[in-house]
Amino acid sequence: MDLKVLFSRKSNYVARDVNGEKILVPISNNIAEMRRLYTLNEVGAFIWDAIDGKNTFETIVGMVVNEFNTDAETARKDTLEFLQQLQGLISEESTI
């Protein structure tokens, strides 16, 4: 993973906050993919909110470390795994 890569949310989803958690419903060809719902826990919802097109992967990992009092290696691994699961809802852009 390029630590400087920027992540942005696409617009093909409907999101709903539920007590600090989040539900994402992907939209494909104008149809909601109800069988591909994402249910994000508090950490996932935090990372999703951090994906704003301005924060790099490295920045997001740092935010997770600070927010959830975890070590950088664990945060990096979990964040990378989470972002891979969101493929189709986010886009990557190199800062170089």
Next chain:
Amino acid sequence: MKSLSISIAGFILKLQSDDSIELSLDDGYLPYIIPESPKKPDIIIHCKTPVPAELCNAEDIIFEARNSEKRFYCICKLFDSYKFIIYDQEKEGVIRQIAILNADFSEWTVYSCGHNNDKVFPLHFPMGPIILYYLTVKYDAIMIHASGVVDPLGGRIFMGFSGSGKSTMAAIWQFRGSTIINDDRLIIRKENSNYVMYNTPMFYPDKPKKAVLKQVHIIHHSPENNMVRISGARAVSKVLAFCIQNDFNAGFIEHHLAFLSEMCSKIPVYEVGFKSDPEIVDYIQQHAV
């Protein structure tokens, strides 16, 4: 001008037609007929016949309800309104009804082919449930695949995938003294601080029923009875899966998510595995919070 009013889930639907049309309802709707009311209807349905040829083109399709063998209906965008083309299930490719829904979902114009000695059945399945679905989108309500029962402690709904035991569970509760609201399809409305479930017309006559909802159960068959309470996003997403929806419009999804988020924060939601015998009634009554 002829008119007929029905009340379903507390909504008033007013059907209107020219004098030349014999306006008819399927048997399941007859118990829902109400006297003409001075109250403003929630929707007006203009009933016409025949189906105009110029409306039969299926362009700009935004949603299609079909399986691998048949088309049931499709929805086309028509400027700021929607056009629904309902296909005849007996004759492949034949259109049985065309319906136009206006921009604010307050008025329908339903064109039907005449049949049965030129009687017109504007709410014949699936038109009736489609109209009800758009009522729930317009107002604070949802339509859901679930069975519902009520006893003196309140109403319970049971939802699950096909074959999960919704009708079996409703029958078990009925055997133990509960009243079945319906064993397939319900409308749930928010009314003041309560969530109230209503039955809707089926293919058989049944009187209108309602009950205040106290518990939601997502069920599956299991060798042993078990239940666990779920909450938050998990509960909302699980219940959402059983909502009836035309999911071509992000606004509809937002509406369902908003409704269910609040409902699931106030009504306990359980995942329940059950054996098909009356013990499950005692088990749920003992283990529900």
